[in-house]
Amino acid sequence: QTVVTQEPTLSVSPGGTVTLTCGLRSGSVSTNYYPSWYQQIPGQAPRNLIYNTYTRSSGVPDRFSGSILGDKAALTITGAQADDESDYFCVLYMNTFEVFGGGTKLTVL
Amino acid sequence: VQLLESGGGLVQPGGSLRLSCAASAFSFSSYAMTWVRQAPGRGLEWVSAISGGSGTFYADSVRGRFTISRDNSRNTVYLEMNSLRGEDTAVYYCAKKARYSWGPGSMDVWGQGTTVTVSS
Numbered sequence: 001q002t003v004v005t006q007e008p009t010l011s012v013s014p015g016g017t018v019t020l021t022c023g024l025r026s027g028s029v030s031t032n033y034y035p036s037w038y039q040q041i042p043g044q045a046p047r048n049l050i051y052n053t054y055t056r057s058s059g060v061p062d063r064f065s066g067s068i069l070g071d072k073a074a075l076t077i078t079g080a081q082a083d084d085e086s087d088y089f090c091v092l093y094m095n096t097f098e099v100f101g102g103g104t105k106l107t108v109l
Numbered sequence: 110v111q112l113l114e115s116g117g118g119l120v121q122p123g124g125s126l127r128l129s130c131a132a133s134a135f136s137f138s139s140y141a142m143t144w145v146r147q148a149p150g151r152g153l154e155w156v157s158a159i160s161g162g163s164g165t166f167y168a169d170s171v172r173g174r175f176t177i178s179r180d181n182s183r184n185t186v187y188l189e190m191n192s193l194r195g196e197d198t199a200v201y202y203c204a205k206k207a208r209y210s211w212g213p214g215s216m217d218v219w220g221q222g223t224t225v226t227v228s229s
Binding site: 034036038040044045046047048051052055057058089091093096097098099100101102103 | 143145152153154155158166168202204207211212213214215216217219220221222
């Protein structure tokens with residue numbers, strides 16, 4: 001079972017806002033886990049969007065933002081576009097391990 | 110800035126394979142490097158990492174079977190894989206960490222991956 005949890009699927013309307021979350025099967029996610037977010041278009045390599053909870057990677061549009069919401073890390077996409085349809089993975093840094101979540105498949109429709 | 114993996118292929122269970130990842134257009138010796146894999150139809154799984162100073166780190170699922178190393182003179186990181194199992198079948202990506210030591214932060218450059226298939 002995956003220690004790091006994500007919604008398997010989410011959908012958003014074009015122009016809408018969606019929040020993807022990243023939790024722990026046991027416990028709360030905090031900035032101490034330095035959550036990062038990666039976008040992966042099927043058949044392509046992942047691309048880093050957010051690291052260290054809030055920081056956007058170079059060239060990432062500001063419609064992507066990272067935060068902590070309650071006991072989870074969150075990736076919010078504001079003003080979703082068709083090419084945001086993709087798989088999204090969070091990863092937590094835990095005692096020298098990078099632990100990926102199972103991923104969220106985001107549909108824009 | 111580019112990473113190019115090679116060395117994947119078909120190998121029998123119990124066999125060995127060595128993956129290579131050649132880096133270009135950045136100061137390779139100044140950054141930690143890592144391997145991440147993705148089984149068919151599955152999510153990403155962190156496999157191993159090596160710091161700029163050659164400290165090594167492994168996921169529990171591969172510790173004792175896989176060895177990561179780097180040759181800064183060749184701008185290349187390697188993943189030696191022994192005692193391969195069916196569950197090691199995956200696309201293996203190498204990625205650059207945006208720091209010298211292994212620690213939290215962005216994996217900011219990724220290769221396109223090389224496919225390893227473990228099957229008889």
